[in-house]
Amino acid sequence: GEDVEQSLFLSVREGDSSVINCTYTDSSSTYLYWYKQEPGAGLQLLTYIFSNMDMKQDQRLTVLLNKKDKHLSLRIADTQTGDSAIYFCAESIYDNNDMRFGAGTRLTVKP
Amino acid sequence: GAVVSQHPSWVICKSGTSVKIECRSLDFQATTMFWYRQFPKQSLMLMATSNEGSKATYEQGVEKDKFLINHASLTLSTLTVTSAHPEDSSFYICSARRSNEQFFGPGTRLTVL
Numbered sequence: 001g002e003d004v005e006q007s008l009f010l011s012v013r014e015g016d017s018s019v020i021n022c023t024y025t026d027s028s029s030t031y032l033y034w035y036k037q038e039p040g041a042g043l044q045l046l047t048y049i050f051s052n053m054d055m056k057q058d059q060r061l062t063v064l065l066n067k068k069d070k071h072l073s074l075r076i077a078d079t080q081t082g083d084s085a086i087y088f089c090a091e092s093i094y095d096n097n098d099m100r101f102g103a104g105t106r107l108t109v110k111p
Numbered sequence: 112g113a114v115v116s117q118h119p120s121w122v123i124c125k126s127g128t129s130v131k132i133e134c135r136s137l138d139f140q141a142t143t144m145f146w147y148r149q150f151p152k153q154s155l156m157l158m159a160t161s162n163e164g165s166k167a168t169y170e171q172g173v174e175k176d177k178f179l180i181n182h183a184s185l186t187l188s189t190l191t192v193t194s195a196h197p198e199d200s201s202f203y204i205c206s207a208r209r210s211n212e213q214f215f216g217p218g219t220r221l222t223v224l
Contacts (some may be wrong), residue, residue, distance in 0.1 A: 088155070
């Protein structure tokens with residue numbers, strides 16, 4: 001089947017930028033998502049981008065999409081300890097009825 | 112708004128027993144709910160789509176007789192793992208659809224001894 005891959009761990013210092021990377025294989029992907037999961041809570045949608053966009057910025061979050069390389073990244077500026085969580089990349093073709101997820105990247109922010 | 116709960120948050124059971132996991136949308140009605148499972152260090156995998164008042168749609172490779180899904184009301188879907196075996200041990204996550212977004216529960220960790 002189609003895969004979504006992301007590295008499992010990332011550790012940064014407070015105040016630095018974090019970049020979480022994701023690659024996918026389905027060239028038909030239309031929507032690409034980033035979810036955040038904090039301990040004991042469900043996945044929360046952080047942001048999403050349409051495949052016809054290269055970049056989307058929302059406050060401290062910047063999403064970059066390289067459709068040619070099927071590469072998606074999430075940059076968190078001025079990372080805070082509250083950003084420590086698991087971040088999931090996901091993609092879908094039609095809408096979020098058919099999402100495919102990565103395994104999640106555990107971001108640890110050190111003071 | 113848009114809170115989804117799961118119960119229990121974790122469960123340990125003996126091999127051969129059945130386990131029921133509940134997924135509730137607390138502040139909205141959801142005609143469609145989804146069930147996922149996640150093995151350690153692996154992706155969330157969609158198991159089935161649960162539709163209120165009708166039969167669930169299972170993904171390829173998911174045994175419908177083993178993973179029974181019931182969506183009897185607009186706020187509750189249940190997943191019953193029947194005759195559980197150690198290989199069913201996993202993290203089960205549900206989500207409920209509202210408008211064009213899925214809202215996720217916190218997950219249920221099932222351990223089968």
